[in-house]
Amino acid sequence: xxxxxxxxxxxxxxxxxxxxxxxxxxxxxxxxxxxxxxxxxxxxxxxxxxxxxxxxxxxxxxxxxxxxxxxxxxxxxxxxxxxxxxxxxxxxxxxxxxxxxxxxxxxxxxxxxxxxxxxxxxxxxxxxxxxxxxxxxxxxxxxxxxxxxxxxxxxxxxxxxxxxxxxxxxxxxxxxxxxxxxxxxxxxxxxxxxxxxxxxxx
Amino acid sequence: xxxxxxxxxxxxxxxxxxxxxxxxxxxxxxxxxxxxxxxxxxxxxxxxxxxxxxxxxxxxxxxxxxxxxxxxxxxxxxxxxxxxxxxxxxxxxxxxxxxxxxxxxxxxxxxxxxxxxxxxxxxxxxxxxxxxxxxxxxxxxxxxxxxxxxxxxxxxxxxxxxxxxxxxxxxxxxx
Numbered sequence: 001x002x003x004x005x006x007x008x009x010x011x012x013x014x015x016x017x018x019x020x021x022x023x024x025x026x027x028x029x030x031x032x033x034x035x036x037x038x039x040x041x042x043x044x045x046x047x048x049x050x051x052x053x054x055x056x057x058x059x060x061x062x063x064x065x066x067x068x069x070x071x072x073x074x075x076x077x078x079x080x081x082x083x084x085x086x087x088x089x090x091x092x093x094x095x096x097x098x099x100x101x102x103x104x105x106x107x108x109x110x111x112x113x114x115x116x117x118x119x120x121x122x123x124x125x126x127x128x129x130x131x132x133x134x135x136x137x138x139x140x141x142x143x144x145x146x147x148x149x150x151x152x153x154x155x156x157x158x159x160x161x162x163x164x165x166x167x168x169x170x171x172x173x174x175x176x177x178x179x180x181x182x183x184x185x186x187x188x189x190x191x192x193x194x195x196x197x198x199x200x201x202x
Numbered sequence: 203x204x205x206x207x208x209x210x211x212x213x214x215x216x217x218x219x220x221x222x223x224x225x226x227x228x229x230x231x232x233x234x235x236x237x238x239x240x241x242x243x244x245x246x247x248x249x250x251x252x253x254x255x256x257x258x259x260x261x262x263x264x265x266x267x268x269x270x271x272x273x274x275x276x277x278x279x280x281x282x283x284x285x286x287x288x289x290x291x292x293x294x295x296x297x298x299x300x301x302x303x304x305x306x307x308x309x310x311x312x313x314x315x316x317x318x319x320x321x322x323x324x325x326x327x328x329x330x331x332x333x334x335x336x337x338x339x340x341x342x343x344x345x346x347x348x349x350x351x352x353x354x355x356x357x358x359x360x361x362x363x364x365x366x367x368x369x370x371x372x373x374x375x376x377x
Contacts, residue, residue, distance in 0.1 A: 018220060023213040027209045
């Protein structure tokens with residue numbers, strides 16, 4: 001009998017949460033590692049091209065290096081007033097950030113709910129162990145210990161799901177914040193350097 | 203690869219990982235070093251009769267051994283183990299005053315010792331776990347344990363793994 005079978009019926013919902021959490025963690029990891037905001041030399045070259053009026057080249061460079069943020073740069077480098085560009089860039093940026101933060105709420109929920117589900121499984125297991133003990137009339141310490149350690153399996157499983165989910169959620173949130181900051185900073189630089197006349201700063 | 207195939211691939215990966223995890227044999231295996239048996243060896247308590255279960259002194263249910271072969275075997279082993287521990291306890295009790303009773307009648311107190319019983323029934327690694335506060339009593343109890351070493355033969359059913367046992371030797375008015 002495996003540990004999963006010994007854990008009792010509460011292991012099934014925990015398994016479902018665990019499968020979903022791992023899938024979301026893996027998917028978000030792929031997304032965050034493949035859609036990084038342009039930085040360093042790439043961003044400097046894009047800014048230079050935009051400053052020199054070579055907006056088409058700048059956009060091509062963005063498409064090559066960070067296609068996920070093409071719409072954001074297109075909005076910033078579009079023809080029009082600074083205010084219009086800013087508004088469009090804000091919309092495109094929010095859309096990109098929303099795409100990055102997709103399913104992160106699920107991870108936060110799993111990190112909170114999994115230990116509680118595990119605890120519920122433990123309480124159910126303890127109730128079962130003690131009721132069996134009470135009905136048997138034979139106080140066998142090994143029977144009690146067996147019931148308790150099996151009941152504790154669900155708590156361990158819940159914590160096993162919650163800890164990686166929490167760590168992953170924090171890391172993804174941090175990456176999301178860093179991307180938002182980089183976008184804001186880039187927008188300010190581009191609008192200040194490429195737009196004629198004084199424009200409102202974001 | 204667009205977002206949807208990535209998510210599908212991640213779900214498949216997660217399912218495979220969990221399938222392996224769930225079907226892994228994570229059952230606890232008995233340690234090669236033997237079992238930890240804690241014997242609350244208050245020698246005032248009468249030893250339990252042979253055939254008693256490990257049910258904290260309550261009588262075994264008749265016919266409980268016939269539930270299934272494995273369970274019955276485990277139950278027999280536990281009974282043999284308990285009986286063996288009781289006999290070891292008796293052997294120490296009988297040799298409590300070493301080298302003789304003379305001059306040891308005034309000892310009062312309890313000393314706890316832990317030791318390991320090897321396959322040859324000999325005691326080893328004898329160490330004091332709780333002193334009585336009286337060095338003479340501790341020493342006398344140690345001599346009693348040494349004297350009882352190898353006196354009780356281990357039943358074959360309990361195997362040859364070393365047994366780690368804690369006993370408390372009690373002295374009270376030369377009893």
